[in-house]
Amino acid sequence: MPMIEIRDVSKWYGSFQVLKDCTTNVEKGEVIVVCGPSGSGKSTLIKTVNALEPFQKGNIVVDGIVVNDPKTDLPKLRARVGMVFQHFELFPHLSVTENLTLAQIKVLNRTPDEARVRGLKYLDRVGLMEQKDKYPGQLSGGQQQRVAIARALSMDPICMLFDEPTSALDPEMINEVLDVMVLLAKEGMTMMVVTHEMGFARKVAHRVIFMDEGQIVEDATKDDFFGKPRSERAQQFLAKILHH
Ligand SMILES: Nc1ncnc2c1ncn2[C@@H]1O[C@H](COP(=O)(O)OP(=O)(O)OP(=O)(O)O)[C@@H](O)[C@H]1O
Numbered sequence: 001m002p003m004i005e006i007r008d009v010s011k012w013y014g015s016f017q018v019l020k021d022c023t024t025n026v027e028k029g030e031v032i033v034v035c036g037p038s039g040s041g042k043s044t045l046i047k048t049v050n051a052l053e054p055f056q057k058g059n060i061v062v063d064g065i066v067v068n069d070p071k072t073d074l075p076k077l078r079a080r081v082g083m084v085f086q087h088f089e090l091f092p093h094l095s096v097t098e099n100l101t102l103a104q105i106k107v108l109n110r111t112p113d114e115a116r117v118r119g120l121k122y123l124d125r126v127g128l129m130e131q132k133d134k135y136p137g138q139l140s141g142g143q144q145q146r147v148a149i150a151r152a153l154s155m156d157p158i159c160m161l162f163d164e165p166t167s168a169l170d171p172e173m174i175n176e177v178l179d180v181m182v183l184l185a186k187e188g189m190t191m192m193v194v195t196h197e198m199g200f201a202r203k204v205a206h207r208v209i210f211m212d213e214g215q216i217v218e219d220a221t222k223d224d225f226f227g228k229p230r231s232e233r234a235q236q237f238l239a240k241i242l243h244h
């Protein structure tokens with residue numbers, strides 16, 4: 001059974017079809033990079049996986065849970081599917097430690113002590129133990145994003161979704177975030193990552209999905225995607241971003 005199964009998913013905003021019969025599987029431990037031009041539906045697709053975006057047609061099953069079943073407990077599903085966005089979305093009025101523990105206490109009913117131990121373990125993992133008492137505003141963008149990753153990991157996710165986690169960062173901070181993601185990938189975390197960081201894709205992706213106009217145009221192994229001939233649209237896109 002795949003960890004994430006996306007089957008014939010279509011979504012419309014009014015008469016505009018933003019996703020067109022998208023189908024793919026993500027196996028346990030697989031790292032999938034999703035790329036494609038702006039507006040092609042990448043964010044919408046990965047947000048359907050934890051039901052942040054509803055869809056009108058098709059099916060998504062995450063670890064055996066049918067996302068689009070009205071009976072599914074969505075808060076519980078979201079607690080198990082970690083998501084990291086472009087903007088870090090930490091609570092500005094809470095310290096780093098409080099940011100790490102809040103959802104563990106509220107959603108998973110952990111005691112403050114349990115939550116703290118777990119949160120600090122992951123804070124250490126992303127290399128930021130010494131920042132535990134600071135507020136988000138006192139951290140760099142790269143550090144805030146690493147805290148956001150630690151916060152997601154503290155919830156013991158079964159898989160992680162990333163939506164352009166480095167695109168709002170200054171260039172010198174991109175690598176510190178990518179390094180954490182590479183580590184996660186190597187530890188066997190199942191990951192769907194929307195990114196244009198092709199170095200990351202080459203290093204750890206098992207497959208690359210290329211989207212255009214709401215469609216999955218390519219769903220190829222990394223070697224095929226970067227190697228053999230493929231759709232013209234993907235070639236043009238790659239040429240553009242690789243020469244940047
Ligand atoms: N709430 C909405 N109402 C109507 N159209 C929307 C809405 N949200 C997104 N769209 C449209 O859906 C399309 C896909 O958007 P999406 O954000 O998924 O693209 P993307 O591939 O993530 O783009 P980017 O690379 O710029 O982040 C776009 O054309 C966008 O304008």
Ligand SMILES: [Mg+2]
Nearest residue numbers: 042043044163
């Ligand atoms: Mg997007």
